[in-house]
Amino acid sequence: MKRIQFVFVIFIIATATIISCNDKRHPGRVYMPDMAYSRAYEAYAPYDELAKEGINYKNYPVEGTIRRGDLFPYTGTNDSSGYNRSASVKNPLPPLDSLGLNEAQRLFSINCAICHGPNMDAQGPIADKIGAVANLKIKPKLELPEGTIFHVMTYGKNNMGSYASQLNRKQRWMIVQYIKSEQAKEIAKSAVTPATSGADTTGAKK
Numbered sequence: 001m002k003r004i005q006f007v008f009v010i011f012i013i014a015t016a017t018i019i020s021c022n023d024k025r026h027p028g029r030v031y032m033p034d035m036a037y038s039r040a041y042e043a044y045a046p047y048d049e050l051a052k053e054g055i056n057y058k059n060y061p062v063e064g065t066i067r068r069g070d071l072f073p074y075t076g077t078n079d080s081s082g083y084n085r086s087a088s089v090k091n092p093l094p095p096l097d098s099l100g101l102n103e104a105q106r107l108f109s110i111n112c113a114i115c116h117g118p119n120m121d122a123q124g125p126i127a128d129k130i131g132a133v134a135n136l137k138i139k140p141k142l143e144l145p146e147g148t149i150f151h152v153m154t155y156g157k158n159n160m161g162s163y164a165s166q167l168n169r170k171q172r173w174m175i176v177q178y179i180k181s182e183q184a185k186e187i188a189k190s191a192v193t194p195a196t197s198g199a200d201t202t203g204a205k206k
């Protein structure tokens, strides 16, 4: 008799345990709901409804914030005063290593060489069709400030379109460095030439 009572009690306890565990919708007291249940939002739920539940999720980055690893936005305006002021904007990137310069050259070849030519001398395959393409290897473009090159790539200029949607800020500043490094070689070359011809003046003038 005692044994039957014992089995009965065990049976009651087991049933109660199973039933109590089964009700997932009302799990009783939860001490740390944020850990037990994700506060994840329903995809595409209207955010004003989520806000009622205390979830402030708007799909957009918070105003005034910058994506991790991204550069500061360029605030120069797309007009002549923005163009003039761009001359004082400094390149935010540290000097590129040879790998970085190779990548910048690749980007230049893809996006710019079609007009400016691989040597930046305005001999690109469609330069004639576009017309008035700037030769970046002669003065005054040879001395164009970095910020102005960035400005022109960002907004375009006359026959040249904007490259802001094709190249992100970092890529544009990389190309700026590549152009400046090629221009520096050109300046160094022309600095050598007058010196040689200067030495030549001691001899007979041809």
Ligand code: HEC
Pocket: 108, 111, 112, 113, 114, 115, 116, 130, 131, 132, 133, 134, 136, 141, 144, 148, 149, 152, 153, 157, 158, 159, 160, 161, 163, 175
């Ligand atoms: C569709 C042809 C075309 C392409 C592609 C092009 N450009 Fe130009 N670019 C021009 C023309 C035309 C001008 C002359 C604009 C003017 O001053 O009227 C110019 C001018 C420039 C100047 C001189 C700006 C100044 O202030 O005088 C720079 C620097 C320049 N381009 C850089 C680039 C770079 C970098 C790229 C690639 C991201 C590029 N361009 C792609 C046509 C092009």
